[in-house]
Amino acid sequence: MKITRITTSNFLGARAVDIELRKPVALIAGKNGAGKSSVQEAVRMALTGEPVRVSLKKDYGALLSEGADAGFADIMTDQSKYSVVLPGGKGVHCEAAALPYVLDAQRFARMDDNERRTFLFGLMGIKLDSASVTQRMLDKGLDSKKIEQIAPFLRGGFDAAQKEAAAKARDAKAAWKTVTGGETWGKDKAASWQPAAVACTAADAEKALIDIRRVIAADEADIGKLQQEIGAAKSEIARRQSAESRRMELHARAEQIGRIQARLDHDTAELADWEKKVEETRARAGGKPNPKAPGEYLLRGLAAVTDEFVAIANDKYFGQFDEALLNRASTHLAEYKRLHGWPHGSKPAEPDPEAITDLPKHEQARDLMKRAVANAQRDLEAAKAAKAEYDRILAEHGTALPDVAGLEKTLREITQRRDQYREEERQTMDNARIAAGRDKQIADAAKHHADVMALTDIAGALAPDGIPAELLTKALDPINEHLRLSAANAEWEPVQINADMTITYGVRDYALVSESEKWRADAMIAEAVSFLSGLRLLVLDRFDVLDLKGREDLMYWIDGMAADGDIDTTLIFGTLKALPAISFDNIGAHWIEGGAAGQMKEAA
Known part of the structure; x- marks a missing residue:
């Protein structure tokens, strides 16, 4: 200007x-x-x-x-x-922006460290925005996720962001201490820290559990099968015991076969006699029909007339009164009588009144014998069935009963083994939980340690001797080089702005030099600002x-x-x-x- x-x-x-x-x-x-x-x-x-x-x-x-x-x-x-x-x-x-610093040469010296640093960054066009600093941290290979957490604090400057990163690193150390049960974090210690060893690894425990549960499942299947066999065996023994208790009763009933057979033979013979007697009495009774079976005599008489009467005389109709059937038979009989006269060429005898009176009694006696024969046949079949069952029970009596005691012993042994494996399963599950907890503890501790290291690295990068120092070096090198040339041209002691923002004139700090030396330093700094700002x-x-x-x-x-x-x-x-x-x-x-x-x- x-x-x-x-x-x-x-x-x-x-x-x-x-x-x-x-x-x-x-x-x-x-x-x-x-x-x-x-x-x-x-x-x-x-x-x-x-x-x-x-x-x-x-x-x-x-x-x-x-x-x-x-x-x-x-x-x-x-x-x-x-x-x-x-x-x-x-x-x-x-x-x-640089104008006030060239109009007032002492202005730079009056600023504090942060103000000097900020001014020099601006003078040299060095970007301090969040995006630029974030990219520098990424370029250093720092943890991107942790950078995302700290980046918003860069709006408050390097110091605010560095303090936030350091605070989060302390929190991560505290979390590591909690996870490790009170251990004090140390860089080398935390890198390889592990809790006390356990019985087995989580992977080994899981593998063992698979084998144990396979055995338990097989034993459970055997136990279920044995329980069914024991139940069936006990049922068979109970059945055999029940049959054995009935054996004497069946024996008594089976011994009646002969007596029942004799009675049946006797009743059968007597039935035959009564049936003959009924036939004879019916014949003597003549044409007067039996009031209890009005069609019977007519049907029997007509049986020889035609084949139709043979069918009519079938047992299906025997002893039944069918008026239509009777009418048809009467028609045939009338025709037969017209052509041939009475059957067999002779006139039937006159009915016997006594026979007519005795016929119902004889029929009743015959029917009674029929029932007696049927009862005897029934009793005979029952006695034969009792003997067959008796013979079966007697045949089983010599066969061995199921070995319930042996089955129960086997069941107890398998159940005991199953229970032992269940206890082993419980212990192995405990070991698995302990091992998994240990693995998680190691993983959590490692995570917190990684967080500490990542945040510490970020805090270090944001510290004055980190990225700010790198940027400051970029800002200081040109101005210090110009100051060196100015001192040489003016033949004055060299003035330098250091990384910590202190100013030295010759070998002494700015605050310790004389008033005239301070004036020389201020003049050279103001000129350097004037030159570098254009x-x-x-x-x-x-x-x-x-x-x-x-x-x-x-x-x-x-x-x-x-x-x-x-x-x-x-x-x-x-x-x-x-x-x-x-x-x-x-x-x-x-x-x-x-x-x-x-x-x-x-x-x-």
């Missing part, structure tokens, strides 16, 4: 300043209270809008020269005109803190940069007794007195 003219009116002590800058470097000198600092502050406020001696806009009126109602500061540059109007504070300002503008106040040799070194250094085109404008302010003679081609001198300088002073 090249300043071509500085104009102020009633701005603090700079009541009337109008300086045209014809050379890159302007030395603005005067006695104490002449208004030098006021010009410097006017330039600063016009370019940035930032006041120096007040902080609130309502106090801008205090920046007016005594007795003035209004004032202004105008700065003409090769880019634009910048200004500020008092007491309102309106104006046009430059937005360059502003090429530098404002240095109170150069009179330097001794004559220091001032000479300053002039040579500034003049050389102007000659090389490394700087467009440099404003140097200092208290002097008189305007010095300047022999440098690129440096012009301007005297300020009583708040007036340049053309306004000449006009006055």
Whole structure:
């Protein structure tokens, strides 16, 4: 930025300043209270809008020269005109971020470590956004899932994200301690930690369970089969015992076969006699039908007439009264009588009244014998069945009964073995649970250890000596290299900005050097900022803190940069007794007195 003219009116002590800058470097000198600092502050406020001696806009009126109602500061540059109007504070300002640091050389030294670091990142265009830092962590091979957890905290800066990662790492250590039963986490210890050994592994226990359960299943099947066999055997024994208890009863009934057979023979013979007697009595009874079987005699008489009567005389109709059948038989009999006379050519005898009277009795006696014969036949069949059952029981009596005791012994043995395997199964299941729990404990501990390591690595990457240091190195290398060249050109002690953001001048810390050494360090840092930002503008106040040799070194250094085109404008302010003679081609001198300088002073 090249300043071509500085104009102020009633701005603090700079009541009337109008300086045209014809050379890159302007030395603005005067006695104490002449208004030098006021010009410097006017330039600063016009370019940035930032006041120096007040902080609130309502106090801008205090920046007016005594007795003035209004004032202004105008700065003409090769880019634009910048200004500020008092007491309102309106104006046009430059937005360059590095501008305040080249207008106030001591500003960088006044910042704390974080502010310096942030400023340098911005100066060098180093991205500190969450996405850029996240990508750097990913490029380092850090755990992506853990990075996702920490990334939101990057909005609060490296320090906030680093503290969050460290806190989560502590939580993971606490979780590891809980899982391990109170062990204290250690990097080497946790990497190989395992709980006490157990009887077997979970895989071995599961394999053993398969074999044990196979045996138990087989025993269960055998037990079920044996229980069925024992039940069947007991049922058979009970049946045999029941049959044996009936054997004597069956024997008694079987022994009656002979008597029953004799009775049957007797009753059968007597039945035959009664049937003959009934036939004879019926014959003697003649044509008078039996009232109990009115069609019987007629049917028997007609049996020889035609084949039809043979069918009529079938047992299906015997002893039954069928009027239609009787009518048909009478018709045939009448026809037979007309053609041949009475059957067999003779007239039947007259019915015997006594036979007619005895026939029902004889029939009753015959029927009674029929029932007796049927009963005897039934009793004979029952006795024969009893003998057959008796013979079967007697045949079984000699065969061995089922060995229930042996079956029950086998059942007890298999059941005992089954129960032993069940106990073994329970113990193996316990071992499996213990082994699985141990495996889970190992896995959980390993997970928490991995979390600790991943989060610790992330915390380390976000720590000042991690990614911030890498980025800082990227930012510091160019500025420190420029500072080294500046020190060599000015023939001053080298100034350096360290990774921890401390500033050293020569071999000592900035805070420990003299006022003039601090001024040299501030001047070189401000110039480096000016060069690296591309502003090429530098404002240095109170150069009179330097001794004559220091001032000479300053002039040579500034003049050389102007000659090389490394700087467009440099404003140097200092208290002097008189305007010095300047022999440098690129440096012009301007005297300020009583708040007036340049053309306004000449006009006055």
